[in-house]
Amino acid sequence: MAASDYDSACLPDILPLYYRRLFPFSQYYRWLNYGGVQKNYFQNREFSFTLKDDIYVRYQSFTTQNELEKEMQKMNPYKIDIGAVYSHRPNQHNTVKSGTFQALEKELVFDIDMTDYDDVRSCCSAAEICPKCWTLMTIAIRVLDRALRDDFGFQHLLWVYSGRRGVHCWVCDEAARKLSVAARSAVAEYLSLVKGGDETMKKVVLSDPIHPFIRESLVVVERYFPLYALQDQDILGRKESVDKLQQDFQNEKKPENRWKLLEDQAKRKQGTSKKGQHFEKEIMLQYCYPRLDVNVSKGVNHLLKSPFSVHPKTGRISVPIDLKELETFDPFAVPTISMICEELDRPRTVGEEEKSEETNDKENEKDAAESRKIRDYKRTSLAKYVKCFDQFLDVMARSWKGELLKKSDLQKDF
Amino acid sequence: MEFSSRRKKFTNNSQTELYSHPLQFYGQPPLENISLTEFETFAVERLKLLKTMENLGVSYVKLSDQYIKKLEIESKALNFLYRPEADDRKPLSGPTEQEKRRKDHISHFILRLAYCQTEDLRRWFIQQEVDLFRYRFNELHPKQKLEFLHRNNLQYDTISVEEKKTLKDQLLNSSYAVSGITVEDQDFYKVPFQDALDLVRLRKVYLKAGYVYIPHQDIVTIVLNDFRTRLSKALALTARSLPAVHSDERLQPLLNHLSHAYVGQDYSIQKNMGKISLEQIDSLSGKSFPLCMRQVHQSLRENHHLRHGGRMQYGLFLKGIGLSLEQALQFWRSEFIKGKVDSDKFDKAYAYSVRHMFGKEGKRTDYTPYSCMKVILSNAPSQGDHHGCPFRHSDPELLKQKLQVYKVSPSGIIQILELVKGMHYQLACQKYFELTHNLEEASFSLNHPNQYFIESQKVLGGGRDIKRETDAPQKPQENSTKAPSAAPVAAANTQDVAEMTEELDSFFQDA
Numbered sequence: 001m002a003a004s005d006y007d008s009a010c011l012p013d014i015l016p017l018y019y020r021r022l023f024p025f026s027q028y029y030r031w032l033n034y035g036g037v038q039k040n041y042f043q044n045r046e047f048s049f050t051l052k053d054d055i056y057v058r059y060q061s062f063t064t065q066n067e068l069e070k071e072m073q074k075m076n077p078y079k080i081d082i083g084a085v086y087s088h089r090p091n092q093h094n095t096v097k098s099g100t101f102q103a104l105e106k107e108l109v110f111d112i113d114m115t116d117y118d119d120v121r122s123c124c125s126a127a128e129i130c131p132k133c134w135t136l137m138t139i140a141i142r143v144l145d146r147a148l149r150d151d152f153g154f155q156h157l158l159w160v161y162s163g164r165r166g167v168h169c170w171v172c173d174e175a176a177r178k179l180s181v182a183a184r185s186a187v188a189e190y191l192s193l194v195k196g197g198d199e200t201m202k203k204v205v206l207s208d209p210i211h212p213f214i215r216e217s218l219v220v221v222e223r224y225f226p227l228y229a230l231q232d233q234d235i236l237g238r239k240e241s242v243d244k245l246q247q248d249f250q251n252e253k254k255p256e257n258r259w260k261l262l263e264d265q266a267k268r269k270q271g272t273s274k275k276g277q278h279f280e281k282e283i284m285l286q287y288c289y290p291r292l293d294v295n296v297s298k299g300v301n302h303l304l305k306s307p308f309s310v311h312p313k314t315g316r317i318s319v320p321i322d323l324k325e326l327e328t329f330d331p332f333a334v335p336t337i338s339m340i341c342e343e344l345d346r347p348r349t350v351g352e353e354e355k356s357e358e359t360n361d362k363e364n365e366k367d368a369a370e371s372r373k374i375r376d377y378k379r380t381s382l383a384k385y386v387k388c389f390d391q392f393l394d395v396m397a398r399s400w401k402g403e404l405l406k407k408s409d410l411q412k413d414f
Numbered sequence: 415m416e417f418s419s420r421r422k423k424f425t426n427n428s429q430t431e432l433y434s435h436p437l438q439f440y441g442q443p444p445l446e447n448i449s450l451t452e453f454e455t456f457a458v459e460r461l462k463l464l465k466t467m468e469n470l471g472v473s474y475v476k477l478s479d480q481y482i483k484k485l486e487i488e489s490k491a492l493n494f495l496y497r498p499e500a501d502d503r504k505p506l507s508g509p510t511e512q513e514k515r516r517k518d519h520i521s522h523f524i525l526r527l528a529y530c531q532t533e534d535l536r537r538w539f540i541q542q543e544v545d546l547f548r549y550r551f552n553e554l555h556p557k558q559k560l561e562f563l564h565r566n567n568l569q570y571d572t573i574s575v576e577e578k579k580t581l582k583d584q585l586l587n588s589s590y591a592v593s594g595i596t597v598e599d600q601d602f603y604k605v606p607f608q609d610a611l612d613l614v615r616l617r618k619v620y621l622k623a624g625y626v627y628i629p630h631q632d633i634v635t636i637v638l639n640d641f642r643t644r645l646s647k648a649l650a651l652t653a654r655s656l657p658a659v660h661s662d663e664r665l666q667p668l669l670n671h672l673s674h675a676y677v678g679q680d681y682s683i684q685k686n687m688g689k690i691s692l693e694q695i696d697s698l699s700g701k702s703f704p705l706c707m708r709q710v711h712q713s714l715r716e717n718h719h720l721r722h723g724g725r726m727q728y729g730l731f732l733k734g735i736g737l738s739l740e741q742a743l744q745f746w747r748s749e750f751i752k753g754k755v756d757s758d759k760f761d762k763a764y765a766y767s768v769r770h771m772f773g774k775e776g777k778r779t780d781y782t783p784y785s786c787m788k789v790i791l792s793n794a795p796s797q798g799d800h801h802g803c804p805f806r807h808s809d810p811e812l813l814k815q816k817l818q819v820y821k822v823s824p825s826g827i828i829q830i831l832e833l834v835k836g837m838h839y840q841l842a843c844q845k846y847f848e849l850t851h852n853l854e855e856a857s858f859s860l861n862h863p864n865q866y867f868i869e870s871q872k873v874l875g876g877g878r879d880i881k882r883e884t885d886a887p888q889k890p891q892e893n894s895t896k897a898p899s900a901a902p903v904a905a906a907n908t909q910d911v912a913e914m915t916e917e918l919d920s921f922f923q924d925a
Binding site: 150152180185186189209 | 584608615617
């Protein structure tokens, strides 16, 4: 089934199908409930929906998983965003005394968007992406994942494909959810190296001493640089990028050798002048280092696209990315809503039929409907992404257990 | 009886608990009864200590040797802690360590009551308390520092020497300020990154697994910021409970007195000494003197004389703007001699008092220039006097005439007179400042004549003006010396002044 068969006009017809049979509600609830460690955490969470005809509704909230399902199946949102956990139920915010309704907690999030790299990619621009520039996302994920874990000590990171041209990171640790605005902005600035707008030519400036964070990030960037910049983007082949090395470059066609020439030239320069000490490092970083939008990460009440939400323009589902398979992740292979709905309609194979009959005998009617639903997504390409999500939740759940035990001990609740 | 002794033991225990560390964050208010006398004494003494903090902070680099020495002397004199004793030895005389800590605790909370009321008061109080805290924290032994951190839930631990060695390269590369020596000599603390956001934001520190590794020199900054934040919040809360406190008639007058005590700079230690030439005084009096000093200067010029109150008010003001003793003597002598006083009489009767003002006679107190409060409230002029605060002491009609002579616009005069009617003398003077300097609004809150002068000079072009005028050749000064007998003395003085000015100029240029 070619993903390009997706047409946004079909959304009104297939969204209901998606929300009734494929959207992984129980995993979704398991995530946002965070083990029930904090009271009303799920109930006070804001969701926002973009409905048909671009109608946008905020301050949606739900008391149970069931209510969430029913409402989503009723409204069939084109887009779903997740906001903060507030002091009161968002859908009752108008009844609360003004000033007391406040955003309290939210995951620390990052949004990496390919359009922010337009000045350093020659293959595409704006909303387009291709395998050549997708490497930038791979680099971004590696660099940020390492930094968030090693430097900041965060452990529960969910990386999600946005559905079109970027990736999101949801840091779900309790400490992360409790961060203040100032703390979030400090984290984002710590992680920022590429600064400057269209007017700035040199966007990365390094000075001694080189901070360990930059060193570690360079290790990651250096791994991908030859492939990305030298080959795929051919930065040294394009007329604009080559300067005085014209002569030497005429003799050397292979990009790696050209780069070596550049490096040698730079080292020679280093001996004579103070400036340009970290020339090659700065180039590598300017081309490859992740560019994040600080404003997305700063706000506690900022709304971000939900995992498993559909991208209306491409039809692709915002799926979790398994970092163990990062090198082979292909955004163009991510299932579209049309694709998985079609897979649902496929006749069941013999093996599947037998399995479903067995389990049907064991369960009563209600459970059967539930488990049929659960089994439904398993028959589609969505399965492996839900499994990845499950694994992420399993790891987090261990920390919730610890928290619940602590709490019950405190309450002498044996 | 057993009852009371048991109770006494209890209070002692909790007191020993509270005062078992020389330093505290003042998180808990004192919970005992004290006499009004103690209340007053403690408060006044702490206020004196804080004023010393302010003065020293202006004149010396904070935590420099001189600063610390002088602060020690003052703390000792006021019976405050100055050097934390590791053990609670009973001193031969004077209060014990415990008693000093108790006094510290109580006096801090009393001053909170007095200084929480306005933004200015709060700012001043917080600034001095932070400086005091910085000084005291600095004086603690390393073990006491750690103990302090732990007691106050700043769970910052130091890392072991082995760990330091392992992390040495990362630590060195994380901060420009950290050298090999820093790593060797100083303790490094592990702090949760949420408590060191400024360092994280600028990537000026080594971050690992959610902790930043901070050398001791920077830990103080974090602790100070914490102290400042806590105090600021506490003052805001205190302000809300003030009405209850004010209803106690015993306390209200005392608290008012404390917070009205002049708390700004006292302008006694001049960094600008020698930067004003006598030639400039006439023009400065029109441009940058507050009305009180302009008035008293004018009457000095007209009458060639000023009585004691006027001499004190004006003489100290001149000292505050930078006149040296030699200049002052020359100034007063040259003016008095034009009147009924001859040179000998001046030397006998008046020179002494000028020298006294500069702390060169008698008990050698370096008197400080009068604040507006002092000019308005004390030192009231009587018949034959020309000092005081014109907005307070002049008849409104006379004031109006004077302002007209000084070319203040009619609408401006009306505004000033309104303020005078409402008894807002300093605001009236501030309005005068705004009108004469063509400003919509002054950027400061006037409470000292010398402050007026400095702000005026700032508006008119800053300190550069003064410098340039002094740099202009000293010759004009010599030419204008009128009294023949005074000429050689004056010439010699001018040379000294010129030398001094040059030295000071180069000092400030190098700085």
